[in-house]
Amino acid sequence: TVAQKLLQHSSKSCARQVLTRRGFAAGTASSEPLVKTALYDLHQELGGDMVPFAGYELPVLYKGGENGGVMKEHLWCRSEGKAALFDVSHMGQIRWHGKDRTPFLEKVVVGDIAGLKKGQGCLSLITNENGGILDDTVITNAGDFVYMVVNGATKAKDMLHFQEQMTAFDGDVAMEYLEDDFQLLALQGPGAAAAVAKLLPSSVDLVKMPFMTGHDTTLDGVEGCRITRCGYTGEDGFEIAMPAAHAVSIASKLLEDPTVNPTGLGARDSLRLEAGLCLYGNDLNEEITPTQGTLGWTMGPPGSRRRVEGGFLGADKILTPEGKFQKVDKKRVGIMGMKAPAREHAEIYSADGTELIGEVTSGTFSPCLKAPIAMGYVTTPNAKAETPVQVKIRNKMQAAKITKMPFVPSRYYRVPEESS
Secondary structure: OOOOOOOOHHHHHHHHOOOOHHHHOOOOOOOOOOOOOOOHHHHOOOEEEEEEOOEEEEEEEOOOOOOOOOOHHHHHHHHHOOEEEEEOOOOOEEEEEEEOHHHHHHHHEOOOOOOOOOOOOEEEEEEEOOOEEEEEEEEOOOOEEEEEEEEOOHHHHHHHHHHHHHHHOOOEEEEEEEEEEEEEEEEEOHHHHHHOOOOOOOOOOOHHHHOEEEEEEEEEEEEEEEEEOOOOOOOOEEEEEEEHHHHHHHHHHHHHHOOEHHHHHHHHHHHHHOOOOEEEOEEEOOOOOOOOOOOOHHHHOOOHHHHHHOOOOHHHHHHHOOOOOOOOOOEEEEEEOOOOOOOOOOOEEEOOOOOOOEEEEEEEEEEOEEEEEEEEEEEEEOOOOEEEHHHHHHHEEEEEEEEOOOOOOOOOOOOOOHHH
């Protein structure tokens, strides 16, 4: 199957993803060829520093231009009237068909898929029998089908998991993987709406398009495209999908706008960390439950249908029979106050340095705050904001404190009341 071929490729390519340049650089050599997205040549023309990521060759940053480099690319995305363009074609795009697609999806993800109106989307989590997170995903009710985007490094395993669950499911459901014939771009930042509007039909009113909604559309006259108002930076933005044959022309058209800057994986990582968003494989994995990851809200508020009914894999490990969250031994937190960046696996200790209470899962220097920030897990009694801790960085203890996230205020789009 496609998923099995993908998994064979992914297992080899992911093994060499010890990405050291800002978390993204070439690892050990491998004979397994990397996949090139449709924008590969354009990346090189723009000065892209190409590295292996999720089995693909993608730019970590752009060299040579006055707005290139992780720091400048990051700050551009946060600047008023500006937008950052990312190639995220490594992500897995799936369409779900069949009259029982929603009941099936509610067995494999934790969210209220039945409650999504046409065009509405949500962040959800794919769980296993133990309640651990197999992946995070954005799911949209597209009317005639359900549109799902999963992470590039996990898409092969996700689809094998889905196939196993479909075999055991008594209903009408079909999975259509769009493969690399469909490419995906992300346009993020305060100027994203103004930039993408130039390519959309005049009938599309982005002022009235809420965050986490999407629909099929034409882009620069190209049919068969899709736009979703979502993203991974904490800013307003869009993910736009298009046939691979038109990806270069659409990306080039967007880049003709002086407010749009090509942006690599390095800035994508620092932007999402400032926004308090998880990177699967670092901050989430098969051993971490939604409640440990402080993502219980993806199941809905107290008393909501999914919280009370459960019905998804591992629900009995996460929820009580009354729909309340079971107690957890650790929680995901933000950490600040260190003098140097704390990287993945850095140990977190109690304030007096005598008790190991957790570890860092992601860390960087925040370009906006001009200070180190980190995300990690600590024992539940130590997870309260402002709790003083010590972080071991390069074998030296540094004073820090637990903090709330996001580190930088999110600016997700809200439809003005007079327009709703």
